[in-house]
Amino acid sequence: MWRDAEQALTLMWLLSWISHSMCHSSPGRPRITRCRSPEKETFTCWWEPGSTGGLPTSYQLYYRKESSLEVFECPDYHKAGNNSCYFDKRHTSIWIIYNITVVASNALGKAYSESVEVDVMDIVQPHPPENVNVTFMQTTNSPYFLVQWQPPHDADTRSGWVTIKYEVRLKIENSGNEEDSNWESYSAGKQLEFSIYSPQPGANYIVQVRCKLDQGLWSEWSPSAFIQIPDNMSDTQNAFMIIAVTLMVIIFLLTAGVLTVKMKPVKHFFLPPVPEPKISGLDTQLLKSGKAEDIFSALITPGYPQIAQRSDHQVEYLVVSDYDEEMDFNGKAHLEFQKGENCLTDTITLNSSQDVRTTLSEHVYSGAVSSQLSATSGVLGEPQELLPLDCNGLPVKAQDQNTQMSSGSKCEHVSINPAGLMGYVEVDEEKRDQTPLVGEDYSMVTDVISDKILVLQDSIPKQGHKEVKCDKTFKAEETGVVFEPLGYLETLTTFSSGS
Amino acid sequence: MKKTTVLQVCVAFVLCSLQPVTGSTVDCPDEDTAGTSCTISLEKLLERAVQHAELIHHMSEESKLLFDEMLNSFGVVNLHISEGTMCSPKSVPVPMSKTEIQQISDKWLLHSVLILVQFWINPLVDVQASLMNYENVPSALLNRSKLMSSKIISLEQGILVLIRQILGEGGLVLEGAEDTSDRFVSSDMLETVRRDYSVIYCFRKDAHKIQTFLKLLKCRQIDKENCSFF
Numbered sequence: 001m002w003r004d005a006e007q008a009l010t011l012m013w014l015l016s017w018i019s020h021s022m023c024h025s026s027p028g029r030p031r032i033t034r035c036r037s038p039e040k041e042t043f044t045c046w047w048e049p050g051s052t053g054g055l056p057t058s059y060q061l062y063y064r065k066e067s068s069l070e071v072f073e074c075p076d077y078h079k080a081g082n083n084s085c086y087f088d089k090r091h092t093s094i095w096i097i098y099n100i101t102v103v104a105s106n107a108l109g110k111a112y113s114e115s116v117e118v119d120v121m122d123i124v125q126p127h128p129p130e131n132v133n134v135t136f137m138q139t140t141n142s143p144y145f146l147v148q149w150q151p152p153h154d155a156d157t158r159s160g161w162v163t164i165k166y167e168v169r170l171k172i173e174n175s176g177n178e179e180d181s182n183w184e185s186y187s188a189g190k191q192l193e194f195s196i197y198s199p200q201p202g203a204n205y206i207v208q209v210r211c212k213l214d215q216g217l218w219s220e221w222s223p224s225a226f227i228q229i230p231d232n233m234s235d236t237q238n239a240f241m242i243i244a245v246t247l248m249v250i251i252f253l254l255t256a257g258v259l260t261v262k263m264k265p266v267k268h269f270f271l272p273p274v275p276e277p278k279i280s281g282l283d284t285q286l287l288k289s290g291k292a293e294d295i296f297s298a299l300i301t302p303g304y305p306q307i308a309q310r311s312d313h314q315v316e317y318l319v320v321s322d323y324d325e326e327m328d329f330n331g332k333a334h335l336e337f338q339k340g341e342n343c344l345t346d347t348i349t350l351n352s353s354q355d356v357r358t359t360l361s362e363h364v365y366s367g368a369v370s371s372q373l374s375a376t377s378g379v380l381g382e383p384q385e386l387l388p389l390d391c392n393g394l395p396v397k398a399q400d401q402n403t404q405m406s407s408g409s410k411c412e413h414v415s416i417n418p419a420g421l422m423g424y425v426e427v428d429e430e431k432r433d434q435t436p437l438v439g440e441d442y443s444m445v446t447d448v449i450s451d452k453i454l455v456l457q458d459s460i461p462k463q464g465h466k467e468v469k470c471d472k473t474f475k476a477e478e479t480g481v482v483f484e485p486l487g488y489l490e491t492l493t494t495f496s497s498g499s
Numbered sequence: 500m501k502k503t504t505v506l507q508v509c510v511a512f513v514l515c516s517l518q519p520v521t522g523s524t525v526d527c528p529d530e531d532t533a534g535t536s537c538t539i540s541l542e543k544l545l546e547r548a549v550q551h552a553e554l555i556h557h558m559s560e561e562s563k564l565l566f567d568e569m570l571n572s573f574g575v576v577n578l579h580i581s582e583g584t585m586c587s588p589k590s591v592p593v594p595m596s597k598t599e600i601q602q603i604s605d606k607w608l609l610h611s612v613l614i615l616v617q618f619w620i621n622p623l624v625d626v627q628a629s630l631m632n633y634e635n636v637p638s639a640l641l642n643r644s645k646l647m648s649s650k651i652i653s654l655e656q657g658i659l660v661l662i663r664q665i666l667g668e669g670g671l672v673l674e675g676a677e678d679t680s681d682r683f684v685s686s687d688m689l690e691t692v693r694r695d696y697s698v699i700y701c702f703r704k705d706a707h708k709i710q711t712f713l714k715l716l717k718c719r720q721i722d723k724e725n726c727s728f729f
Contacts, residue, residue, distance in 0.1 A: 040597075089598055092596055093595040093596045094595060094596055094597075095593075095595060119704070121707055159715065160714035160715055163553075215556070215560050
């Protein structure tokens with residue numbers, strides 16, 4: 001057993017010695033790894049040696065230019081380091097293909113690498129940009145930091161031999177975080193500086209720049225430049241903005257809420273509604289479509305005096321007053337009623353107790369009617385200075401009802417002051433008979449308001465209506481008819497004989 | 500009446516005579532060459548020529564890449580471009596390095612550029628037509644070849660104008676360009692593909708040459724002080 005072990009050992013020792021001495025062989029094939037030209041004027045090729053075969057091996061690089069067969073050797077083996085070949089400007093031609101081969105040779109033989117075809121314009125890769133520095137610019141509204149650099153010193157950009165383009169990248173340094181933040185790249189064109197706006201306050205930035213010549217390869221990234229952004233950039237400004245925005249939002253919400261709740265009063269405040277004259281019971285729809293009888297049948301309410309009863313009479317209702325008296329106008333409404341050519345007396349029912357504001361005098365038949373209604377509800381200013389005039393401009397004082405009744409008159413001027421009170425006054429012949437105001441029986445007179453108005457017993461004098469007839473002159477002494485309806489004042493339409 | 504007409508004629512005459520006084524402009528010939536306006540400065544002309552050349556070179560680079568992709572998709576792995584007719588040096592030797600270019604005159608630069616441009620017009624047009632017949636050709640490749648063939652024609656006109664302006668020579672039509680451009684018609688698909696690829700591959704180089712020469716020419720003409728050339 002010991003003998004076997006001894007034999008094995010000697011065998012092994014022999015073998016190793018033999019192999020050691022037999023290690024020498026021709027070299028293995030070298031391999032050209034890369035060729036680069038930093039500025040399109042020179043270039044360098046590097047190779048990787050194969051096995052040496054145990055013997056000292058030397059390497060040569062031979063090249064051939066495109067269309068010629070002449071073989072040249074590398075002009076400079078040392079400038080670019082070990083296992084490299086540097087072609088200087090004199091030996092570099094662009095736009096032609098170099099056929100390059102590396103030969104490894106030792107005492108036992110040679111080995112040829114694979115040939116590589118190289119065109120200088122395809123292998124251009126510049127050196128990285130130099131002197132990269134970053135400065136932080138604090139302006140009030142938009143802080144930024146400025147990256148500046150220089151082109152690589154060997155690139156000839158001035159003559160236009162090469163056109164250089166740059167790219168900047170930056171990232172935030174997170175020393176504490178495990179996760180890697182990503183690089184942000186920006187193309188910087190041909191310029192030598194670049195501004196980055198809105199940096200994060202308090203962050204540490206790492207900035208790098210690289211460049212490229214024409215259509216060549218990108219260079220390596222330059223050494224990093226660091227910058228620290230100060231922390232208190234615009235906190236106060238931000239806070240102020242936030243407060244202002246919040247306040248505005250609150251105000252907006254409040255106004256919206258107020259508006260929705262109080263829509264109507266606000267609307268009335270800004271856009272006061274136009275008073276629209278309306279007579280209750282008078283349907284405007286009927287007016288558009290219906291006949292006259294329908295309209296007026298709607299106007300007739302149970303409270304009204306019955307026209308039907310008096311249909312055989314020519315009824316006229318007159319209220320006469322004198323406007324230049326002071327009136328007591330509580331709750332009164334003035335209605336001035338003026339007629340045009342036709343001068344048909346229109347009587348108008350007013351339900352003044354309810355709709356003082358919105359009473360309307362309407363002229364049913366043709367003729368120009370102007371009505372002026374000043375509505376009061378409790379308050380009136382001065383009495384209106386409406387001096388009823390007749391057609392000729394003479395003031396009307398009193399009227400003889402009878403005479404007036406019988407004739408249709410032109411240019412009637414009726415001013416009606418409904419007292420806003422109730423009651424319905426009618427004056428007709430019968431009544432007139434009952435009220436001998438003409439000057440004979442003053443027993444019913446309870447009060448005299450003015451020299452034109454007499455107040456009778458059974459009614460409350462408020463005012464009077466005047467009816468002016470053009471073609472008759474009036475007797476001033478006749479007192480106006482009184483009516484003061486207790487609740488409201490109306491004048492009815494008088495139907496002329498032909499109604 | 501007569502006075503006003505005489506005055507008008509005089510004013511017109513004065514204005515017309517002032518035109519040649521403004522220096523370094525190009526008179527518009529009958530055909531519209533480098534722009535719509537009739538007077539264009541040399542600077543602008545050179546700038547436009549350089550832009551054309553840069554665009555053409557960029558397109559040619561991308562065309563080569565697209566063609567490579569297309570060949571890969573066809574399954575053709577390695578299309579060996581022999582140093583055939585397309586890439587061979589032209590009839591006039593072209594400067595090959597920066598040092599050589601530094602020693603060459605403007606006249607030579609312009610002539611070289613013109614030779615190159617005129618050489619490549621026909622092959623590019625042929626390739627563009629031939630590419631239409633391919634199946635599954637990427638439209639980007641078609642667009643780029645169209646662009647290249649149209650831009651090189653306008654570049655040729657610009658170069659002629661430049662020669663007229665800088666060198667003062669008349670219209671140049673260089674002989675010999677017809678000889679080397681042989682119309683290649685083959686029914687074999689592979690041969691057609693090979694020829695098209697060689698056109699694009701070799702044109703890329705010459706486009707780069709044209710671009711470089713024009714850039715250097717511009718530097719020499721415009722920016723004489725800063726130009727390290729010369």
